Amino acid sequence: MSTGLNDNEIISKVLSGDYQAYAGLVNRYQNYVFTLTLRIVKNREDAEEVAQDVFIKAYKYLADFRGASKFTTWLYTIVNNTSISFLRKKKLDIHSLDNEKIFEMADNQDSGMRANMVEQKSKLAMVNEAIGLLNPDDAQIITLFYKAEQSLEETAQVLGIEVNAAKVRLHRARTRLKEKMETYYAEEVRNL
């Protein structure tokens, strides 16, 4: 329906009253938005709720998108704000999440199967799991930069920080990711 159109063309259609055209944007970016929210809220059900909220907010305020930046940059700014508001509402301190506890929880969930699964687990699944063990800030910047196809400048814009600060944060996040991979997936890292 709207798959051949670019983002701005779809937005023009939606703004001129064709609300069904919005499905084109939802289908195009649902995985990106869901992955980002999942990295921040760390729970699939909550992430789906937040991601839906993001698309609904984006629709409601679509007239405010002036095209000064990419649509995705604007959309991911809504993802960032909505996810952080959600965490605040749940009274979770995003900075105090204990990574080791998160890992223990994840580890306990599949403790029986883990030994057999380690060998079968693909490298990509290992990376995804390792990102899941990072704190929300680190996971978010890695996801924005690598999966959401945002440049360093756009990533900084989404997070509301300076480009240099984004560069430093990304570097620290990658260092922590590497540490997590070496600590919890030493075998897989050796076989890389």
Next chain:
Amino acid sequence: MKENHVNSPLGAGGIEERLWNFIDGTVSAKEKSVIEQLLQSNAEWKEKYNELLQINELLQSSDLEAPSLRFSKNIMEEISKLHIAPATKSYINKKIIWGIGFFFIAMLVGFLIYGFAQMSLTGGEETILSKDIIKVDFSKFFSNTWVNAFMMINIVIGLVLLDNYLSNKRKEFRKQV
């Protein structure tokens, strides 16, 4: 000298940080050529570079998570009940924002001018600032002609802004009717 610089973890950002910048393509041309030389001549740099490059490739090729199958349908159902809000700039009148800003700045400037005018800079310890703030007779401020005139101007500006706001509201109401 060069070796010290290369091996220093913090020197010029440390090996990893410099290599990540090199991989991201955010280094200057000069730094790029320095790193390229180091990668050719230094085994430690080469090994670290390969390690980071692998992580970078893994991160780039990692998959996205997918929401449930009903995700898109749920959103479309929700938005079918909604209306797109008008763009913020269409209902925020910049003149009113500037007017309010001017109103407060004029108030602050006025009070500052009045305050400084009351100070006697040549009177040594007898400046207004040296007095106990509790003992200041504020009633004097409001019986001064200049202050009264200034307050009157502010009240007039305030009434103009209020009138502007109410007339806009009236126009919107007429449009809706």
